[in-house]
Amino acid sequence: MLRIEDLRVEIGGKAVLQNVNLHIPAGETHILFGPNGSGKTSLMLTIMGYSNYKVTRGRITFKGEDITYLPIHERARLGIGVSFQRPPTINGLSLRKMVEICSSDREANVDHLAEQVNLSSFLERDVNANLSGGEIKRSELLQLSAQQPDLVLLDEPESGVDLENIALLGESINALLNRGVKRSGSDVHKGMMQKRSKSALVITHTGHILDYITADRGQVLNNGVMQCSQNAREILKWIREYGYQECMTCTN
Amino acid sequence: MYKLDSNGEVNPKDFSTEAESHDYIEDLAQIDGSDTAEFENVGVETDDSNRSATFILKDLSVVHCKSKQEGIEVLKITEAMDKYDWLKDYMWKDISPEKDIYTQQASESPGEGFFIRAEKGVVSKRPVQTCLHISKEGFAQNVHNIVIVEEGAELHVIAGCSTARHAERGLHIGVSEFYVKKGATLKYTMVHDWGEKIFVRPRTVTHVDEGGVYISNYISMKPVGSLQMNPITYLDGKDSIARFNSVLVAAGGTDMDTGSVVVLGAENARAEIISRAITTGGNIIARGSIIGNVPGVRGHLECKGLILNDGLLHAIPELEAHAPNVEMSHEAAVGKIDQREIEYLMARGLDEDEAISTIVRGFLNVDIEGLPPSLVRKLDRVIADTQDDMM
Numbered sequence: 001m002l003r004i005e006d007l008r009v010e011i012g013g014k015a016v017l018q019n020v021n022l023h024i025p026a027g028e029t030h031i032l033f034g035p036n037g038s039g040k041t042s043l044m045l046t047i048m049g050y051s052n053y054k055v056t057r058g059r060i061t062f063k064g065e066d067i068t069y070l071p072i073h074e075r076a077r078l079g080i081g082v083s084f085q086r087p088p089t090i091n092g093l094s095l096r097k098m099v100e101i102c103s104s105d106r107e108a109n110v111d112h113l114a115e116q117v118n119l120s121s122f123l124e125r126d127v128n129a130n131l132s133g134g135e136i137k138r139s140e141l142l143q144l145s146a147q148q149p150d151l152v153l154l155d156e157p158e159s160g161v162d163l164e165n166i167a168l169l170g171e172s173i174n175a176l177l178n179r180g181v182k183r184s185g186s187d188v189h190k191g192m193m194q195k196r197s198k199s200a201l202v203i204t205h206t207g208h209i210l211d212y213i214t215a216d217r218g219q220v221l222n223n224g225v226m227q228c229s230q231n232a233r234e235i236l237k238w239i240r241e242y243g244y245q246e247c248m249t250c251t252n
Numbered sequence: 253m254y255k256l257d258s259n260g261e262v263n264p265k266d267f268s269t270e271a272e273s274h275d276y277i278e279d280l281a282q283i284d285g286s287d288t289a290e291f292e293n294v295g296v297e298t299d300d301s302n303r304s305a306t307f308i309l310k311d312l313s314v315v316h317c318k319s320k321q322e323g324i325e326v327l328k329i330t331e332a333m334d335k336y337d338w339l340k341d342y343m344w345k346d347i348s349p350e351k352d353i354y355t356q357q358a359s360e361s362p363g364e365g366f367f368i369r370a371e372k373g374v375v376s377k378r379p380v381q382t383c384l385h386i387s388k389e390g391f392a393q394n395v396h397n398i399v400i401v402e403e404g405a406e407l408h409v410i411a412g413c414s415t416a417r418h419a420e421r422g423l424h425i426g427v428s429e430f431y432v433k434k435g436a437t438l439k440y441t442m443v444h445d446w447g448e449k450i451f452v453r454p455r456t457v458t459h460v461d462e463g464g465v466y467i468s469n470y471i472s473m474k475p476v477g478s479l480q481m482n483p484i485t486y487l488d489g490k491d492s493i494a495r496f497n498s499v500l501v502a503a504g505g506t507d508m509d510t511g512s513v514v515v516l517g518a519e520n521a522r523a524e525i526i527s528r529a530i531t532t533g534g535n536i537i538a539r540g541s542i543i544g545n546v547p548g549v550r551g552h553l554e555c556k557g558l559i560l561n562d563g564l565l566h567a568i569p570e571l572e573a574h575a576p577n578v579e580m581s582h583e584a585a586v587g588k589i590d591q592r593e594i595e596y597l598m599a600r601g602l603d604e605d606e607a608i609s610t611i612v613r614g615f616l617n618v619d620i621e622g623l624p625p626s627l628v629r630k631l632d633r634v635i636a637d638t639q640d641d642m643m
């Protein structure tokens with residue numbers, strides 16, 4: 001689904017990502033760990049095509065197509081969607097309009113979708129205006145649920161979300177990924193899921209979201225370099241026990 | 253000829269105050285096709301089923317003047333002056349003919365204008381529409397309007413001003429005096445659609461009595477050679493309210509100097525002045541002034557501007573307090589569209605042009621109460637045009 005090779009990215013002449021390799025096969029959910037400022041958000045915005053992030057080496061392919069220099073909206077239309085960490089407010093544009101924009105020409109029942117993430121009363125307000133941290137996460141998910149991307153990029157979907165809403169959020173994410181309820185299904189079931197479920201890259205610091213979604217793999221980004229790739233829970237355990245310092249010395 | 257002098261003034265004497273007369277049209281549907289289109293551009297509907305009354309002035313001639321609702325009176329101003337002796341007390345009450353060269357011209361060679369009065373307690377079921385139209389090349393249209401909303405009445409006026417496509421140069425001088433009596437409401441939606449060589453000088457004063465509400469919406473999105481106006485509203489009565497919403501779009505060749513002055517002169521008077529200005533090459537001076545003369549009044553000014561490619565935007569918000577315990581504030585911001593907003597929308601699937609027009613539409617989306625659907629559609633069209641200007 002997504003393949004990143006030897007990627008180097010600069011912001012204003014300063015390298016934020018160097019030599020990043022990443023492969024997310026169709027239907028897999030990968031977790032991205034890494035200390036503050038290590039370049040996680042930068043990686044997501046580079047995948048999405050944000051103009052601040054200049055690719056100076058390497059390439060990004062999505063569904064077999066080289067998208068390294070494609071404009072943002074074409075990537076969106078190809079099926080990439082991001083839940084942003086700090087989305088801007090757009091004055092005079094209601095959340096309802098925004099969700100309609102996301103759904104493009106797909107049928108979307110905005111009221112129903114909003115109800116599912118507890119945002120019904122926010123639909124007529126300007127998108128992101130004066131939202132709390134947790135409300136922003138839900139608003140972003142609401143937009144994605146209308147956008148229906150094949151590759152979902154979630155930037156810290158659970159940070160700032162209270163315990164009650166985190167379960168709701170987990171459910172929405174699973175719905176978004178076509179993962180249904182979280183359980184290890186039979187082989188037949190698995191086969192079906194493989195065909196139908198979406199791919200995802202999820203940034204998390206706490207790992208709380210792992211209680212709700214199934215992660216196929218974890219990666220650690222450190223100072224712009226992809227450090228390791230293995231089972232997400234293993235990584236989380238390491239980070240919890242030894243911190244990123246130890247993680248860095250690991251050469252897996 | 254027809255040039256602004258160094259003070260930004262144009263000489264009214266350079267224009268003709270004479271024009272051939274146009275026939276009265278009994279049935280709005282009979283109006284000439286090209287006129288119809290121009291009237292509709294400024295909110296006038298020739299199917300008047302959604303209007304309580306209609307007044308149309310073409311050059312010097314009133315071509316239509318009719319009210320369909322009892323208690324809502326619409327007359328030519330000359331006729332009203334003959335009919336009501338008391339009306340002279342409302343004429344030139346707080347605008348002196350000596351104010352400037354334009355008021356001088358308006359008093360020396362008075363033209364027509366409208367008189368609209370909502371009788372005590374009468375609520376206009378539908379808006380009253382007026383249109384002041386210039387069709388003669390080089391014509392100076394002098395207009396005097398009076399609107400009186402009597403005690404407890406409610407009136408919505410959609411006031412359009414336009415120029416025929418074939419008339420390049422012209423001058424419009426409009427002296428308007430509005431009176432909102434005790435507990436009355438006047439909503440006045442003004443739509444201007446002039447031309448690149450039209451000079452426009454409205455001079456307006458409004459008085460609002462106790463508990464009265466005056467809502468003024470102003471929309472000017474088409475090029476205008478030179479527009480200069482700064483209407484004054486006096487909130488004379490306790491608990492009176494004034495709200496102003498302006499949407500200004502200035503393409504190249506446009507020169508606008510517009511604003512609103514509100515004088516808070518009674519206990520608990522409140523005012524809000526909101527403007528949104530976009531330039532794609534023209535000049536906009538957006539003024540706003542709130543003057544607090546007694547304790548316990550409140551006012552807020554909000555002036556936001558976008559420069560989309562070129563042009564001048566000069567926001568001049570002013571607050572003046574002459575008494576203790578007033579609450580007055582202002583907010584002004586001038587800038588360009590935030591790249592992060594564009595990219596956010598692109599990440600949701602819009603291309604760059606669509607993203608920009610979505611942001612522009614949102615920017616102009618001040619809550620203009622009761623804007624008729626035809627005007628909402630026009631707003632959308634202009635936003636699309638504005639974008640073409642930018643590219």
Ligand SMILES: Nc1ncnc2c1ncn2[C@@H]1O[C@H](COP(=O)(O)OP(=O)(O)OP(=O)(O)O)[C@@H](O)[C@H]1O
Pocket residue numbers: 011012016034035036037038039040041042043052
């Ligand atoms: N627009 C920008 N301009 C300048 N520097 C930037 C910009 N965006 C990110 N950076 C810098 O790039 C580095 C990586 O930032 P990034 O936001 O990708 O980190 P992160 O891993 O997402 O951190 P966090 O966990 O705190 O969200 C940081 O040093 C940051 O300051």
Ligand SMILES: [Mg+2]
Pocket residue numbers: 040041042085155
């Ligand atoms: Mg981040």
